[in-house]
Amino acid sequence: MKTAIIPPIRVDPELKKQLEDVLEPGETLSSFVLGAAVQTASVRKAEQAFVRRALASERRAETTGYVPGGVVFERLEGILATAKRKRVRRK
Numbered sequence: 001m002k003t004a005i006i007p008p009i010r011v012d013p014e015l016k017k018q019l020e021d022v023l024e025p026g027e028t029l030s031s032f033v034l035g036a037a038v039q040t041a042s043v044r045k046a047e048q049a050f051v052r053r054a055l056a057s058e059r060r061a062e063t064t065g066y067v068p069g070g071v072v073f074e075r076l077e078g079i080l081a082t083a084k085r086k087r088v089r090r091k
């Protein structure tokens with residue numbers, strides 16, 4: 001398999017020094033940057049998949065009688081208020 005080159009980036013000398021200071025023994029700056037890029041890409045891919053699932057879930061909910069959480073809480077608060085009024089009348 002052929003390899004490709006990631007474009008070089010210019011950074012402030014202080015940032016380069018900070019990165020070099022955290023390298024593990026035997027680790028190169030290039031391998032550190034590659035690892036960071038792979039990890040970030042993996043996280044972003046997972047985030048994108050999460051958003052896709054959430055949007056699909058929202059679409060399904062809208063077509064199957066979804067009740068928003070705020071409405072559910074309002075109904076529960078109404079039930080609780082009614083129960084409290086009945087309890088007060090019994091005393």
